[in-house]
Amino acid sequence: MILARRAGRFRLAFFGSLSALACSVTLFLNPIWSLAQVGPAEMKDPHLKAIEQTYLTQMVAVNQAIAAFQFPFGFSLNRYVGLAPKEQIGADARGLEFVSFHGQTVLKLSGNYNAAFNADHLTPNQRSGRVFDEVILPILRCLPEYFKSDADFDAFGFEISYHVRKRAHGYDYEGKEILVAVLDRADGLNYSSLRDESKRQEILNRSEIFLDGKPFGLALGAAEPFDAETLARSLRHISAADARREPAAVSHDPDPGTAEPAQNRPFVAGNPTMRQTLPQTKVLEKSSAAPDSQPSAPEVNSPVDALQSKYQAQLDALAREGAAKYHFVDYAPPSFVIFHNQVSLQLTIRNPNTFDREGTSIYRRAAQSFDLFLAPELKPIVDSLPAGDEFGFLDVTIINGLTSKSAGSSEALEFVFPLDPLRKFANADITNQELINQSVVMVNGVRIALNLQQVE
Numbered sequence: 001m002i003l004a005r006r007a008g009r010f011r012l013a014f015f016g017s018l019s020a021l022a023c024s025v026t027l028f029l030n031p032i033w034s035l036a037q038v039g040p041a042e043m044k045d046p047h048l049k050a051i052e053q054t055y056l057t058q059m060v061a062v063n064q065a066i067a068a069f070q071f072p073f074g075f076s077l078n079r080y081v082g083l084a085p086k087e088q089i090g091a092d093a094r095g096l097e098f099v100s101f102h103g104q105t106v107l108k109l110s111g112n113y114n115a116a117f118n119a120d121h122l123t124p125n126q127r128s129g130r131v132f133d134e135v136i137l138p139i140l141r142c143l144p145e146y147f148k149s150d151a152d153f154d155a156f157g158f159e160i161s162y163h164v165r166k167r168a169h170g171y172d173y174e175g176k177e178i179l180v181a182v183l184d185r186a187d188g189l190n191y192s193s194l195r196d197e198s199k200r201q202e203i204l205n206r207s208e209i210f211l212d213g214k215p216f217g218l219a220l221g222a223a224e225p226f227d228a229e230t231l232a233r234s235l236r237h238i239s240a241a242d243a244r245r246e247p248a249a250v251s252h253d254p255d256p257g258t259a260e261p262a263q264n265r266p267f268v269a270g271n272p273t274m275r276q277t278l279p280q281t282k283v284l285e286k287s288s289a290a291p292d293s294q295p296s297a298p299e300v301n302s303p304v305d306a307l308q309s310k311y312q313a314q315l316d317a318l319a320r321e322g323a324a325k326y327h328f329v330d331y332a333p334p335s336f337v338i339f340h341n342q343v344s345l346q347l348t349i350r351n352p353n354t355f356d357r358e359g360t361s362i363y364r365r366a367a368q369s370f371d372l373f374l375a376p377e378l379k380p381i382v383d384s385l386p387a388g389d390e391f392g393f394l395d396v397t398i399i400n401g402l403t404s405k406s407a408g409s410s411e412a413l414e415f416v417f418p419l420d421p422l423r424k425f426a427n428a429d430i431t432n433q434e435l436i437n438q439s440v441v442m443v444n445g446v447r448i449a450l451n452l453q454q455v456e
Contacts, residue, residue, distance in 0.1 A: 048098045051105060051153055058146040059096045059107075065142050066109075072134050073115040074401070074410050081161035082176050083112050102208075104154040106182060107147075109139060114410070116163040116174065116332070125225040127164065128179050128211055128218050135160050136181060141192040149189060156188035157181070165332075181218075182208040197221065205231045303343060303390075307336045311386040318384050326377050327352060329399070336391060339416060344393035345385065349374070357402040362411070362443045363455040369398050369413050371432060371452060379426040385419075392419055416440040 052059075066077060077095025095110045113135050117127045136158045143156065158181045166173050183191065187203045194200050201220050209216045209228070217226030308315070315334045322328030332348040351373050355365045374396065385394065398413040417439045425435040433452050441450045 045100070047105070048100065051098045054152065055098075055107070055147070062109075062139075062142065062146055063096055066139060069138055071113070071138070073113060075111055075113045075135055077109065077111040079110065081110050081112055081159055081178055083161070098153065099157070101155070101157060101182060104182075105152075106155045106157040107153055108157040108159065110159040111135075111161075113160050113162040116165045118330075119164050119166040123223050124177070124211060124216075125219055126223060127162070127177065128209075128216065128225075129220060129222075131160055131162055131179050132181065132218065137192060140183075140188060144189050144192075147185075147189065149186060151185060153185065155185055156183050177212055178210075179216075180208075180210040304336045304338060307343065307388075307390055310390075311336075311388070314386045318381075321384060322347065322349070322381070326381060337395065339393060339395055342393055343391040344395040344416065345391055346395045346397070347381070348397045348399065350399045351401070354401040354403050357404040361455070362448065363450060365400055365411070366413055366441060366443060366448065366450055367452045367455045369400060370415065370436070370450075374398060374415070375425075375432055378422070382423055382426040393417060394419060394422055411444050414440075414442040414445075416442075 063077060066075075069075070077093055079092040079094045079097075097108055099106055099108045101108075113131060115131070115134070117130065119127075122130070139158070140156075159178060160180075161176055161178045164175050164177050166175075181204075183203065184207065187207060191200060191203050194203075197220055204218050204220065205226070209218050215228035217228040217231050219226050319328060319333040322334070323330060327350050328334075329348045329350050332346075334345060334347050337344055337346045351369055353373065355368075382394075394417045396415045396417070398415070400411050400413055402410055417435065421430060421435050421438045424430045425432065436450050436452060441448055
């Protein structure tokens with residue numbers, strides 16, 4: 001499937017506080033607790049093992065709290081960052097553990113944020129600020145409930161991966177950035193209570209912050225960052241040269257089972273070897289290269305390029321109308337792609353409704369997403385499509401948010417409609433099932449058969 005269409009797309013439900021008693025009961029009665037973080041038995045360092053054992057109950061509660069937060073886009077705790085959304089399904093979810101960093105004992109929280117920011121509209125500082133405010137700040141707000149100011153560790157660390165998109169020469173490219181912030185324990189517990197932005201900025205200025213492995217001076221509300229080399233950091237100051245020499249703490253490992261245990265690795269800002277330019281992943285292809293593979297130059301696809309250029313003004317108008325009325329996502333504007341050697345117009349839409357993952361099947365969710373959400377919008381969308389006959393399909397991806405007892409997740413539901421039956425359906429000449437029978441329906445890239453009445 002198209003990598004650029006799978007990022008930044010998911011929902012979670014809101015958090016209600018969990019008492020220490022409830023956490024203790026969960027810890028001893030529910031075996032799923034072990035998925036929350038690396039267990040003390042796996043820790044080789046005696047000090048880290050003891051700290052992990054001391055705060056195990058709090059770590060379980062924090063994990064459950066984060067799983068219940070409602071982030072603007074989906075966020076999942078993962079031991080390895082830089083994962084594409086489809087790779088996060090079944091990935092190691094133990095995103096909480098104690099590590100050693102610059103002689104400090106740090107409670108590290110690592111995860112993948114499924115937001116895809118437009119590099120043409122947001123600078124690196126603006127993207128980092130968004131991630132800090134949308135992911136790290138909500139977590140900081142809950143930490144005082146579980147940890148006291150005299151806790152027996154030194155700092156809180158965050159390692160968050162997210163997606164960055166850029167459009168050039170008619171192609172969409174997508175890469176990843178990794179933001180790391182290490183805040184002194186007291187600063188981490190106090191940050192969210194401060195209402196004065198200048199006081200928050202003072203904390204950031206003395207904290208260790210990195211972007212893609214390089215020291216970074218995150219500036220709140222600004223387009224450009226501060227010069228990191230001029231900021232006095234409260235933890236051991238690390239120069240840009242030091243950052244490049246030090247190995248990565250957590251990265252996407254093709255074989256996690258052979259990776260060195262995280263407690264034996266220094267906690268560093270992402271991967272210093274990560275490319276600073278956006279990897280060139282073509283939207284035209286429904287597959288993507290491995291995370292660390294070298295990008296290749298985009299191939300010329302003249303039919304698609306010509307169509308994109310010819311209809312760009314109409315597509316821009318459709319994007320504006322779709323964002324205002326039909327829940328189009330802003331990170332994947334309407335564009336022409338190749339599907340099964342046919343030119344299709346691709347749209348990505350976010351379903352405002354969520355589903356209970358355990359209480360519904362993929363077939364029921366697909367049926368309800370079509371009948372209750374997409375079908376009523378198809379006629380005005382079809383009426384707004386370019387009028388030319390150079391393309392024969394409308395490829396619509398619906399992003400469904402899923403709730404769960406353990407954690408929120410998501411799925412990508414894709415409908416590829418031939419235009420002729422689609423227009424007949426929009427004009428009430430055929431039924432919904434007749435349209436589905438002539439279309440391709442996929443869930444997370446896997447094609448399914450869909451009988452609307454049967455699953456309803």
